[in-house]
Amino acid sequence: GAGVSQSPRYKVAKRGQDVALRCDPISGHVSLFWYQQALGQGPEFLTYFQNEAQLDKSGLPSDRFFAERPEGSVSTLKIQRTQQEDSAVYLCASSLAPGPNYGYTFGSGTRLTVV
């Protein structure tokens, strides 16, 4: 596609519910990143994929967070047993080349509200 597509755009979850957030990167982009952005803050790194390999998951805040990219294209970020502190905008970004040395293309994000 022309850009990075994320769905859903908005998600309201009850505390304890599991959620799945989807990211469709630009076709052919090798790198895929997930970021979490709290209100009024900059994006915080969650995890990085190079093709289907998850090379860095150091930013995932707990074992309730899980990400996958099984065929090296679409990625899903799953949050189990959501908590109120998980409320944030989740941003996906992709890049043509590996690593952080080229500009990222971001999706519009999924705004998650846990009530």
Add this chain to the structure above:
Amino acid sequence: SQQGEEDPQALSIQEGENATMNCSYKTSINNLQWYRQNSGRGLVHLILIRSNEREKHSGRLRVTLDTSKKSSSLLITASRAADTASYFCATPREYGNKLVFGAGTILRVKS
């Protein structure tokens, strides 16, 4: 854990004026990037400057990089109301594969 720190936190100017935002970082880098984020949207890549470059231009944007001071500045000339957004600098983590973003500067351009 944010590496880049922007200042000012917020900036309000009149249309037509220039806007300057600064970014400081802590570790060695091979590039520094600036992004814009309109309210409720994702980030848009504006410009990347490599560590061996001192200045780079793109349209009304001018970015400088001073590696000795570990700082960068973004200048937007002849600002427009449409430039109203948050602006973030980002640098690669010294070890690893990720960009680290600062907290951003909120720019408001009044018409």
